[in-house]
Amino acid sequence: MNAQLDRYIHEVHLNLNVRGLGISPTLAINELSRSLVENGRSVFKLGLGQSPFPVPEPVVQALRDNAHQKDYLSVHGLEQLRKAIATYFNNRHGLHADWRSILIAPGSKELMFLLQLAYYGDLIIPIPSWVSYAPQAHIVGRPVRWIKTSRENGWLITPEDLERICCSDPTKPRVVVLNYPNNPTGRTYSEQMLQELAAIARKYHVILLSDEIYGELNFSGNYSSVARYYPEGTIISSGLSKWCGAGGWRLGLFTFPDELDWLRQGMAAVASETYTSTSAPIQYAAVHAFDGGKWLESYLKNSRRILAALAEYSRQRLEKAGVLVEKAQGGFYLFPDFSQTNLLDRRSFNSSEEFCNSLLQETGVAILPGSAFGLNGDNILARLAFVDFDGARTLQALADLTDEAELDEAFLLTHCERVTTGVERICDWLHS
Numbered sequence: 382m383n384a385q386l387d388r389y390i391h392e393v394h395l396n397l398n399v400r401g402l403g404i405s406p407t408l409a410i411n412e413l414s415r416s417l418v419e420n421g422r423s424v425f426k427l428g429l430g431q432s433p434f435p436v437p438e439p440v441v442q443a444l445r446d447n448a449h450q451k452d453y454l455s456v457h458g459l460e461q462l463r464k465a466i467a468t469y470f471n472n473r474h475g476l477h478a479d480w481r482s483i484l485i486a487p488g489s490k491e492l493m494f495l496l497q498l499a500y501y502g503d504l505i506i507p508i509p510s511w512v513s514y515a516p517q518a519h520i521v522g523r524p525v526r527w528i529k530t531s532r533e534n535g536w537l538i539t540p541e542d543l544e545r546i547c548c549s550d551p552t553k554p555r556v557v558v559l560n561y562p563n564n565p566t567g568r569t570y571s572e573q574m575l576q577e578l579a580a581i582a583r584k585y586h587v588i589l590l591s592d593e594i595y596g597e598l599n600f601s602g603n604y605s606s607v608a609r610y611y612p613e614g615t616i617i618s619s620g621l622s623k624w625c626g627a628g629g630w631r632l633g634l635f636t637f638p639d640e641l642d643w644l645r646q647g648m649a650a651v652a653s654e655t656y657t658s659t660s661a662p663i664q665y666a667a668v669h670a671f672d673g674g675k676w677l678e679s680y681l682k683n684s685r686r687i688l689a690a691l692a693e694y695s696r697q698r699l700e701k702a703g704v705l706v707e708k709a710q711g712g713f714y715l716f717p718d719f720s721q722t723n724l725l726d727r728r729s730f731n732s733s734e735e736f737c738n739s740l741l742q743e744t745g746v747a748i749l750p751g752s753a754f755g756l757n758g759d760n761i762l763a764r765l766a767f768v769d770f771d772g773a774r775t776l777q778a779l780a781d782l783t784d785e786a787e788l789d790e791a792f793l794l795t796h797c798e799r800v801t802t803g804v805e806r807i808c809d810w811l812h813s
């Protein structure tokens with residue numbers, strides 16, 4: 382009793398915005414999976430969206446070569462790196478980024494938090510959306526306005542959605558998050574939708590936070606930024622974690638237009654009082670990632686080929702089992718809807734979280750419930766991350782094939798067996 386009282390006394394001193402806040406669901410599922418493995422369970426880790434591919438060797442070598450770099454760098458980031466990033470975006474994606482308007486941080490997640498801390502306005506995010514947008518806003522006490530999306534619209538914000546929420550109060554300051562290829566659905570915006578969204582954002586002077594961390598993993602290779610159509614009001618968020626396999630390196634970036642330089646300066650001021658600067662060796666190594674080389678195109682092309690093939694294999698298997706699932710267009714994810722499967726005729730689940738917990742305990746397959754992405758209600762949706770395979774081994778196997786060779790089922794069953802087995806276990810469980 383004394384221990385409970387002591388805990389209560391301490392908890393009342395927590396900031397109200399932090400009380401009851403748990404660990405991010407994506408990290409929690411990873412820790413739970415690790416715990417189960419340590420206790421002898423076989424777990425298929427389809428919950429955490431971590432790149433399966435290795436950091437390219439030229440970039441790893443650059444980190445080795447720069448391990449001696451020990452000085453604090455500019456809070457804005459290494460000048461050489463910012464110039465490399467600007468050149469990369471401008472040459473590859475037809476943008477007009479100015480290196481002086483780029484801010485480097487230990488992860489794009491940190492920059493998103495600083496943005497909400499520095500900017501006074503509402504955060505507009507879709508349902509479903511990445512698990513940390515809303516909690517970050519809650520921590521800093523910013524209002525969140527949700528836009529509910531639908532399967533019919535590809536789980537994406539439509540121009541009509543944005544018009545509807547902005548016209549209710551045309552002068553209200555807002556940041557609208559666009560994330561594509563999308564987490565948790567793998568869907569992306571068409572050129573026409575980007576142009577229409579840009580026009581509405583310009584009409585209401587909205588700031589667009591374009592979270593393009595999965596941009597280079599668009600399966601078609603034709604990634605296009607909304608900044609091409611609304612350059613004066615778009616902040617691009619990116620980094621090394623997804624396309625370069627370097628999530629644990631923690632290097633993210635924001636590109637700002639000149640019109641929002643006041644916001645960049647404000648965020649940099651906060652950064653100077655918190656994390657000071659991003660790791661020096663990692664920034665020097667990252668220059669080689671954005672400078673690219675002969676390795677870059679083959680690394681990206683082969684990564685996309687493997688992910689696209691896995692996405693389609695998984696989608697087809699799930700559809701045959703009665704699951705509703707949209708075709709992924711990029712990234713690591715599918716967003717299956719289990720609400721109409723035969724299993725739900727035989728068993729009752731009160732929530733997507735309960736469904737996913739039962740799946741994990743009974744099959745060893747870890748996926749994330751739709752509730753983690755802002756969904757509630759009767760629908761049983763979840764995010765499946767098709768990443769539990771040895772990316773280095775699979776890339777090597779692909780290098781032995783011709784560019785035209787199809788990545789057939791035999792290839793995936795051989796080289797991505799933990800993903801394919803995990804998906805088959807889900808399908809079998811649904812019919813058990």
